[in-house]
Amino acid sequence: MSYIEVNNLKKDFVVKKKREKGKLLRERDTVHALKEVSFSVDKGELVGYIGPNGAGKSTTVKILSGILTPDGGEVSVGGLVPYKERRAHVKNIGVVFGQRSQLWWDVPIVDSYNLLKDIYRIPQGDYEARLKELAQALQLEELMRTPLRLLSLGQRMRAELCGSLLHRPELLFLDEPTIGLDAVSKLSLREFLKWENEEYGTTIMLTTHDMEDIAALCSRVMVLGHGQKLFDGKLPDLLERFDTVRNVQVKFDVPNPNLKLPDGVEWSQSEDGIELSYEPSVLPTAQLLSILQEAGNISELTLQPENTDHLIAAMYKELDL
Amino acid sequence: MRAYLSVFKMRLRMELQYRGAMIGGILCQMFFGLVLVALYKTLYDGNPQPMPFSSIATYVWLQQAFFRMMLGSDSDLLDKIRSGDISYDMCRPVNMYGFYYARIMAQKFMGSIMRAVPMLILAAILPMGYGISGPASVWGLLSAIPALFLGLLCVCALENITMAFTMKTLDPRGMQGLLNLLMMTLSGNILPLTLFPDSWQKVITFFPYAQLLDAPIRLYTGDYLPVDALRVYALQGFWVIVLVSLGVAMWNANKKRMVVQGG
Amino acid sequence: MNTLRLYFKSIGMLLRSHLQYPSSFIMQTIAQLVMEGGEMLAVILIVDRFNNLKGWSGGDLYFFFGMMSVSFYLTEMFGRGITGDFPMMVRTGKLDTFLVRPRGVLTQVLCAGTDPRRITCVAVGVAALIMGSNLSDIVWTPLKALVLVESIAMSCLLILGLFMIEAIFSIFSVKSVELVNAITYGGRSACQYPIDVYPLPLRALFTVIAPFALTLHVPASWILDKPLYGWPAWTAFVTPLSGVLVFGIMTGVFHLGMRHYRSTGS
Numbered sequence: 001m002s003y004i005e006v007n008n009l010k011k012d013f014v015v016k017k018k019r020e021k022g023k024l025l026r027e028r029d030t031v032h033a034l035k036e037v038s039f040s041v042d043k044g045e046l047v048g049y050i051g052p053n054g055a056g057k058s059t060t061v062k063i064l065s066g067i068l069t070p071d072g073g074e075v076s077v078g079g080l081v082p083y084k085e086r087r088a089h090v091k092n093i094g095v096v097f098g099q100r101s102q103l104w105w106d107v108p109i110v111d112s113y114n115l116l117k118d119i120y121r122i123p124q125g126d127y128e129a130r131l132k133e134l135a136q137a138l139q140l141e142e143l144m145r146t147p148l149r150l151l152s153l154g155q156r157m158r159a160e161l162c163g164s165l166l167h168r169p170e171l172l173f174l175d176e177p178t179i180g181l182d183a184v185s186k187l188s189l190r191e192f193l194k195w196e197n198e199e200y201g202t203t204i205m206l207t208t209h210d211m212e213d214i215a216a217l218c219s220r221v222m223v224l225g226h227g228q229k230l231f232d233g234k235l236p237d238l239l240e241r242f243d244t245v246r247n248v249q250v251k252f253d254v255p256n257p258n259l260k261l262p263d264g265v266e267w268s269q270s271e272d273g274i275e276l277s278y279e280p281s282v283l284p285t286a287q288l289l290s291i292l293q294e295a296g297n298i299s300e301l302t303l304q305p306e307n308t309d310h311l312i313a314a315m316y317k318e319l320d321l
Numbered sequence: 322m323r324a325y326l327s328v329f330k331m332r333l334r335m336e337l338q339y340r341g342a343m344i345g346g347i348l349c350q351m352f353f354g355l356v357l358v359a360l361y362k363t364l365y366d367g368n369p370q371p372m373p374f375s376s377i378a379t380y381v382w383l384q385q386a387f388f389r390m391m392l393g394s395d396s397d398l399l400d401k402i403r404s405g406d407i408s409y410d411m412c413r414p415v416n417m418y419g420f421y422y423a424r425i426m427a428q429k430f431m432g433s434i435m436r437a438v439p440m441l442i443l444a445a446i447l448p449m450g451y452g453i454s455g456p457a458s459v460w461g462l463l464s465a466i467p468a469l470f471l472g473l474l475c476v477c478a479l480e481n482i483t484m485a486f487t488m489k490t491l492d493p494r495g496m497q498g499l500l501n502l503l504m505m506t507l508s509g510n511i512l513p514l515t516l517f518p519d520s521w522q523k524v525i526t527f528f529p530y531a532q533l534l535d536a537p538i539r540l541y542t543g544d545y546l547p548v549d550a551l552r553v554y555a556l557q558g559f560w561v562i563v564l565v566s567l568g569v570a571m572w573n574a575n576k577k578r579m580v581v582q583g584g
Numbered sequence: 585m586n587t588l589r590l591y592f593k594s595i596g597m598l599l600r601s602h603l604q605y606p607s608s609f610i611m612q613t614i615a616q617l618v619m620e621g622g623e624m625l626a627v628i629l630i631v632d633r634f635n636n637l638k639g640w641s642g643g644d645l646y647f648f649f650g651m652m653s654v655s656f657y658l659t660e661m662f663g664r665g666i667t668g669d670f671p672m673m674v675r676t677g678k679l680d681t682f683l684v685r686p687r688g689v690l691t692q693v694l695c696a697g698t699d700p701r702r703i704t705c706v707a708v709g710v711a712a713l714i715m716g717s718n719l720s721d722i723v724w725t726p727l728k729a730l731v732l733v734e735s736i737a738m739s740c741l742l743i744l745g746l747f748m749i750e751a752i753f754s755i756f757s758v759k760s761v762e763l764v765n766a767i768t769y770g771g772r773s774a775c776q777y778p779i780d781v782y783p784l785p786l787r788a789l790f791t792v793i794a795p796f797a798l799t800l801h802v803p804a805s806w807i808l809d810k811p812l813y814g815w816p817a818w819t820a821f822v823t824p825l826s827g828v829l830v831f832g833i834m835t836g837v838f839h840l841g842m843r844h845y846r847s848t849g850s
């Protein structure tokens with residue numbers, strides 16, 4: 001049995017509609033946030049959980065962390081059922097909500113950690129060692145006496161992470177951890193998460209809209225849409241499945257090369273050269289390159305990096321999300 | 322003037338939307354009224370007073386019915402002040418004092434009418450002397466209505482002063498709380514002013530807080546005779562002028578300060 | 585024991601947060617004093633005009649008022665998480681963060697709110713208690729002191745239990761402030777006077793549903809040597825326990841409600 005087991009998980013929400021004129025009671029609508037989602041995660045895995053807004057990502061995380069009770073199906077994390085054995089379960093997990101703080105707003109962050117020590121009943125010695133280690137890894141040493149409200153967004157996220165890892169959880173949930181962060185903060189955050197995962201074998205599940213998070217961190221990615229699991233596997237496989245169109249930028253020595261392109265390749269000419277987009281399944285890359293070489297002397301050739309955001313957009317579109 | 326009228330109309334429509342809160346508020350206020358009337362009834366049982374009990378019951382019901390006129394501040398506006406968004410409003414090409422005066426008045430007018438009408442109907446059908454009595458005379462009723470309107474003008478001016486204080490200190494709860502609580506006691510909400518010691522009443526009835534509801538209620542119950550109405554209006558009018566001038570001065574001072582700060 | 589330590593540590597921290605804005609804090613504390621002073625003034629003026637209320641002397645009335653003030657505002661001071669902040673905790677998702685920690689939800693809600701400004705209200709209540717005790721010539725015995733403490737503690741639990749109704753409604757995002765206020769603030773307003781001045785329906789309400797009569801009036805009358813309805817002495821010890829009963833029931837309902845909690849946000 002895997003560390004996290006989810007079988008046919010279901011969750012419905014009843015949404016009240018706006019009252020229509022002349023009707024006494026408001027009509028209700030049932031929204032299926034999750035319809036029979038199943039997956040399992042092994043200990044030490046780093047899983048990315050993606051999908052458009054309203055796909056059911058947060059609902060899954062909330063059920064797994066014991067906040068919500070599901071309407072059907074089975075869940076177990078480390079042998080415990082989160083919503084039934086909430087207290088025993090949450091001892092082993094850490095949760096970082098992207099938008100809401102778990103620390104106290106007006107007091108120095110170290111005071112918040114001190115209180116968390118009592119909440120999680122962490123032994124003093126253990127707490128001191130762990131705090132020192134985390135403070136170093138997250139570059140928080142200088143900020144310990146600063147109230148949370150005076151920290152920048154990036155500092156705040158690091159402070160939250162520290163708070164959620166003090167009790168050495170086996171499993172860490174991150175809800176859009178890099179949202180709103182600058183590039184440097186994002187990079188250092190990813191580095192830290194990798195370190196925590198490798199050093200302690202902490203299982204990490206993160207929801208995100210940022211494909212770079214997934215590319216940099218996750219060995220495995222799950223795609224959720226309309227309350228259903230649509231993909232579960234490695235990121236390259238996902239890319240291959242949906243990365244249908246590629247872009248190439250090419251510049252020739254001669255101003256008007258004799259370029260004969262087959263059907264299905266779109267191109268446009270500009271000052272920087274010629275931009276092409278093609279589908280490797282229709283026209284293999286090698287074949288395209290030879291066509292280009294025949295046309296003239298190539299002075300510059302760029303295969304544009306895969307733009308994962310576009311890819312996701314394409315994927316959502318194809319899957320009708 | 323058209324700008325103020327449209328602000329007034331917009332707030333009226335907004336007030337109409339909170340029906341659920343309104344029904345809850347009416348029931349809550351009815352309950353408070355019942356408790357108070359029951360209490361005064363028992364008090365009167367052993368110790369008859371010069372002022373008849375029916376007047377006290379009527380006083381309590383009218384106070385409860387128009388409670389919303391006194392409290393129920395504009396929380397939107399307070400949030401705006403705290404967050405500093407009010408400086409955007411300051412840029413509008415209308416007089417800000419008038420703008421907020423219209424806004425507050427719409428809220429208080431609609432809020433209290435919508436609550437007062439059902440409450441007074443309910444209070445009128447209560448049995449055994451618990452309910453509200455009719456006016457002392459037709460003239461009593463007729464003279465109370467302009468007094469109530471002048472009271473409304475007065476309370477809006479008072480609230481605008483509170484707002485001006487809040488803008489200065491940026492702390493809505495401190496000063497506002499203090500002024501509101503003063504209002505609760507001195508307007509007769511906690512204890513009818515007619516039950517205050519007679520010597521105190523002579524002073525308290527001159528305060529602006531007594532002009533809001535106490536003066537119109539006394540005209541209604543006949544505690545002030547209709548022939549005194551002009552004197553009552555004059556006092557109310559005096560306070561309206563004083564409070565509005567004070568409020569305008571404070572808003573202008575705040576505006577200058579804001580411009581200087583560049584906020 | 586650990587839970588109690590956690591509570592006081594949390595409260596200490598919240599207190600320091602409040603003191604980060606000292607002028608606002610002082611201003612609000614004064615405002616509270618004016619408010620409760622106004623309420624007290626009303627009682628004094630009533631005594632001044634009517635002398636007594638159905639056989640209860642002025643001193644008795646101050647004593648009842650003091651009991652209610654102390655109980656009510658101690659509850660608001662230490663139970664702010666329930667008496668004021670809970671709907672906000674649901675709205676902002678703060679409640680979610682409590683659910684992912686290995687402690688009781690109610691414990692954490694209580695740990696997350698305090699209203700130290702109410703200290704002046706409690707002080708007014710204590711002053712009223714002392715005034716009432718002196719005027720009514722209460723002869724204090726250890727037993728009476730014990731009943732006083734029991735009565736206040738149980739009334740606090742009762743008040744907390746009543747405020748939990750609003751908390752329970754807000755779990756289902758139903759707004760009920762006004763209605764619940766009728767029984768909480770309304771209960772305070774009504775029951776700061778002895779219960780036997782009210783007609784039967786109100787007496788029944790405050791004996792059976794919101795039993796202030798049992799937690800507060802029965803023991804207080806016994807302390808004043810004027811037993812309510814002539815009930816025997818033992819009732820002064822037993823009836824206040826209804827406070828813990830109400831609190832227990834509401835806690836049960838609260839936890840039942842939490843099972844259907846649906847959280848907010850995406």
